[in-house]
Amino acid sequence: MKIQAKYTIVYIIVLCVVLFSLPVDAKPKAGFGIFLGYSPDENYLATLIREHCVNIAASLAIFDIVNPDNLLKQLQRLPCKEEQCVLQFARQADMEIIVLGKVERHAQGYAIRIQAFGFDMPYYGRQIVEYNATATVNILDKADREASYIAEEIASQFIARLCETYRVPVILHNNTVSGDYIINGRFTYYTVHTLYPDYTVLSPAGITEINNNTTDGSVPDGSVILIDFKKEADNVRKFYYGRKKEIVFKKGQVEDSCILMACTVPASASTPVVVPLFGYYTSEDYTGLLLWTGNVMPYIGLEVWGFVHRPSELKKHHTDISRNQLALHYFAWYMLTLGGMPSFVDAFSYQYLQQARYYQSQVPTMGSRTTEIYLALIGGGSGMFYKGNRLWGYVYFHLTNMCVYGLLYSYAKPLSWDTDSNRYVTGTRHSKSMYAFAGLLSLIKIAEIVHTLHVPYALSVTSEIGSINVLPDVAVDTYEKVIGISCAMHF
Amino acid sequence: MRHAFLIVCIMAVCTVFSTLTVYADDMPVDVIIINTSIQTPMIQALSSMTENAIREAFVQCRQLVPAGAEDFFSMTGIQSPEDIVGKAHLYGVSLVVYMRVFLVGPVYYCELFFKPLGDAIAFKEETVTVQATIAKNIPLKAKREIIKRHQDILHFTVKTKIDAHTYSIDAGQWHGLTETTYTLANGTHCTVKVLRRYSALVELDGDYTEGNTLAIKSTVNRKRLLKALTAMMDENVSYERSGKYLLQGDSDSKRAIEACCVVNPFGNILLPGYGAFLATHYMGFTHTQPQWWGVYAAAGAVTLQLGLVPALGKGKVNFFPWVQDNDKTQAQYGLHIYLWATLPVTYTVAFFHQLAYAYETQRYLPPFFRDKDITAVLLSAIVPGGGLLYKGSILWGYTYWLSEFTLGGLCAYNWQQHRRMLWAGLVAGVKLVELIHAWFAAPAYTVYSNELSHNITPLHIGAGGFGNELCFYAYFSKNY
Structure with missing residues (x-):
């Protein structure tokens, strides 16, 4: 058998390539595979998301990214496109991670699924993370720049999830970690056990402190630690949230906040007319209208009642004026001057945030720290509504209203008509309960301010599909009319 | 010598490749x-x-x-x-x-x-x-x-027996397994020790041989999957058959509110009954016909509401309800107020009827159809029979309207007597039933029910031509 010299050279090259490509504590090699989309718009969005995934992953510098164009070409040439075949291809190409995606058009928008599979310890071909989200937007209606922003936001959410979940094994030799990472902190180290050929497990063997890649104590050679990228995940989230705020909110001006402060009383007073008509109805926010009707209308009813049965009117008939009647009258004034503001903020911030969410335009008034603090201070959930959080907004709205009413009820001094002296006799106020309500109100206010300042704006272009079972909830199935009990928490 | 060098190289390559192919799952296809x-x-x-x-x-x-x-x-x-x-x-x-x-x-x-x-x-x-x-x-x-x-059962097969209780099986992460303990259909336990994408290493209670099939409860909730599919079909049909296409870009929801609150009442004041049909044009319907019995029923109801008390008073009582002359008894006065006050409700029922008919014949769906159950309940809370009419059930809508309208009239007529609570209770009872019915009723629109229908089997014969193409077909199908 005569083998030509050129084959010898080829063998040597292959040998070198294979030897040097062995994953010895190098950065994990990540490949971004095909992101499927069938229709032109699906394909467009899928391509954009893939490009941004590659860019964001490259900017993090925690992966060694396989040339995305070459990988795409190779995968397109692959005769079998099934998951099994793609995973085998990725494994044979020495990748540690391969990412695959799919975009599907639904009636109202797109469903996006991105999966990442890992091939090294501790994954051995398993799926690391699956990201499912929906975006209620038509990408073809968007300009190139807006479409790119939307895709980038989706990509950043996926990469953050990947960084949060992914673990890289690093082998310890002579109590030292070698490789591209600078490692500090407390880690569990594992020993590798092969239960059967192809079936290997990592067993925890102890905990060690690592400073600049050197362990404090003695750790058996060949032990493995798993490092994570949670900090990077946080950084990605913070960066893209901050950048979106910069893009979609006009730069906050102090004048805007001053105008809002000056308009508080007129805005609150005009709530019963302006909010439903020019707020919810104009922007076709029927959910908001329904919530407003259920949550705010009863208070407006009380407001009207309080003004109609005002003490001056009752005094004309020499009737006794109860503590409740007085409290309702005071409460009517509260609703007129301040209590209507949360609804006003909700109706208009919803419109603005909706525009901002889909990068429609730069919206005014939003994103100002001063306005945030002011609205949180006047309370009733205004700050939460300003940030687009309706649930907490209404929680604070009801809590504040109840405390305010309790405070006013305790403050009020009932008047009874004394027929003998032909004049009103003033009763006493409930001082203890008044202070109790004032204290409670202060606590709620403090909690609301702190909470509001720490809650992000509801700006995400996607609603992520994912749930963990936490709270019991009685539900009626919308489509199949099945009454049942489920435990779920959407997050 | 050169050959010896080559052999060493080839051996080295083979060794390296063999180390790379550890944990190679197979490529299952079922x-x-x-x-x-x-x-x-x-x-x-x-x-x-x-x-x-x-x-x-x-x-x-x-x-x-x-x-x-x-x-x-x-x-x-x-x-x-x-x-x-x-x-x-x-x-x-x-x-x-x-x-x-x-x-x-x-x-x-x-x-x-x-x-x-x-x-x-x-x-x-x-x-x-x-x-x-x-x-x-x-x-x-x-x-x-x-x-x-x-x-709802996941079957898997024992691939290899490794020791007394350890086996490799042909199900893995893809099949929904996680590293936990499962109870098999035969009551014994199966603990997943090592998980791969399509296979796993498990510990089983009992003795099994290669090829034995075992079963566990599937980790997938099929009901949830089917529900999600129905929801997507529902979304598709609500979107594709939305009445907004009739309005060429204008919002059908805003138009519906305006038609209901402004256009229809004025239309009915001018032309009782027929005005309800004319108001449907505001929703974008053109070249349609009214359902005439609805027009007659609405016109009849309006006539009754205007003329009942004068008829009861044998023409001597004042026509206007707010005037209580000596000929108008207290019961008649109450009834008169009630009949005039419910005129807008009658107009709205007539309007909803004509809309339901137009949507059915033109193969479109009403506004807010993605939230049809909530919308139906809200409409029923405001308008007797409104939710059922909204869902296209005209007869049920009229049944509730007639029941509540009649019971409400009796309640108003007997308001001064002891039995008023009985009539009021009956009205509340019927309203409650209506609200529940409105929520649970399936939409009666053919375009909707056909799109969400289940599979057909080839039994029914049909034939016809389409457009100018003179395309004839014959097929067999049966809905079930």
Whole structure:
């Protein structure tokens, strides 16, 4: 058998390539595979998301990214496109991670699924993370720049999830970690056990402190630690949230906040007319209208009642004026001057945030720290509504209203008509309960301010599909009319 | 010497390659999907989407690993589609699904033929046909048929016995397994020690040999999957048949509120009954006919509401309700107020009736149809029978309106007597029943029910031509 010299050279090259490509504590090699989309718009969005995934992953510098164009070409040439075949291809190409995606058009928008599979310890071909989200937007209606922003936001959410979940094994030799990472902190180290050929497990063997890649104590050679990228995940989230705020909110001006402060009383007073008509109805926010009707209308009813049965009117008939009647009258004034503001903020911030969410335009008034603090201070959930959080907004709205009413009820001094002296006799106020309500109100206010300042704006272009079972909830199935009990928490 | 060097090199390469192929899972294929559709451009796109939906159905049920025919050819080297059935079982394939998408007139069809290749599989040999006028619903309906045919049990096979209690099995993360302990169908336990994508190393109570089949409860909630599919079909039909297309971009929801609150009442004041039909034009309907009995019923009701008390007072009482003359008893006064006050409700019922008829005949759906149950309840809370009329159930809508209107009238007439609480209680009872009915009632619109219908079997005969193309067809189908 005569083998030509050129084959010898080829063998040597292959040998070198294979030897040097062995994953010895190098950065994990990540490949971004095909992101499927069938229709032109699906394909467009899928391509954009893939490009941004590659860019964001490259900017993090925690992966060694396989040339995305070459990988795409190779995968397109692959005769079998099934998951099994793609995973085998990725494994044979020495990748540690391969990412695959799919975009599907639904009636109202797109469903996006991105999966990442890992091939090294501790994954051995398993799926690391699956990201499912929906975006209620038509990408073809968007300009190139807006479409790119939307895709980038989706990509950043996926990469953050990947960084949060992914673990890289690093082998310890002579109590030292070698490789591209600078490692500090407390880690569990594992020993590798092969239960059967192809079936290997990592067993925890102890905990060690690592400073600049050197362990404090003695750790058996060949032990493995798993490092994570949670900090990077946080950084990605913070960066893209901050950048979106910069893009979609006009730069906050102090004048805007001053105008809002000056308009508080007129805005609150005009709530019963302006909010439903020019707020919810104009922007076709029927959910908001329904919530407003259920949550705010009863208070407006009380407001009207309080003004109609005002003490001056009752005094004309020499009737006794109860503590409740007085409290309702005071409460009517509260609703007129301040209590209507949360609804006003909700109706208009919803419109603005909706525009901002889909990068429609730069919206005014939003994103100002001063306005945030002011609205949180006047309370009733205004700050939460300003940030687009309706649930907490209404929680604070009801809590504040109840405390305010309790405070006013305790403050009020009932008047009874004394027929003998032909004049009103003033009763006493409930001082203890008044202070109790004032204290409670202060606590709620403090909690609301702190909470509001720490809650992000509801700006995400996607609603992520994912749930963990936490709270019991009685539900009626919308489509199949099945009454049942489920435990779920959407997050 | 040169050969010796080469041999060393080759050995080194082989050694390195062998170290790279550890933990190599195999490439399981349980189901092959064969697309036999005629490849015209439109059908090609739809059939490709349907094929992917079928594959997705198997993936979501996590029991049988699917592969397209072309992919299977490339994996196995089979050259001809005819060879699949003959050789598929050799590769562990247990089911072949043939699918064909075709178009007959305005209706898309998808025919699925299931060919099981063993007894262990839940699928029976059968042909299933689904139909839809909205193309996007064909993949969803095909997917639904696949999910319906799965069982809630995951079967897996012992591949290798490793020691007394340790085995490797042919199910892994793909099948929904996690590193935990499961209870098998035979009551014993199975602890997953090491998990791979398509296989796992498990500890089993009991003694098993290679090829033994075991079963656990499936980790997939099929009801949730079916519900999600129904929701997507519902969303598609609500979107594609939305009344906004009649308004050329204008908002149908705003128009509906304006028509209901402004246009219709004024229309009915001018032309009682017929005004309700005219108001439907504000929703974009043109060249439509009213449902005449509705017009007569509404006009009759308005006449009754205006004329009942004067008739009871034998023409002597004042026509206007706010005037209580000596001839008008207290009961008549109360009834008179009630009848005039409920005139807007009568107008709205007449309007909802004509709208329901127009939507049914023009094959569109009313506004807010994505939240139809909530909308129906809200409408029923305000207008007697409103929710049922909104969902297209005209007779039920009229039944509730007549009941509540009559009981309300009796309540108003007897307000000064002891029995008023009885009538008020009856009104409240009927209203409660109506609200529940409005929530649970399925929409009666044909376009909606057809799009969400389940599969058909070929039994019914039909024929016709379409457009100017003189395209005749004959097909067999039966809805069930």
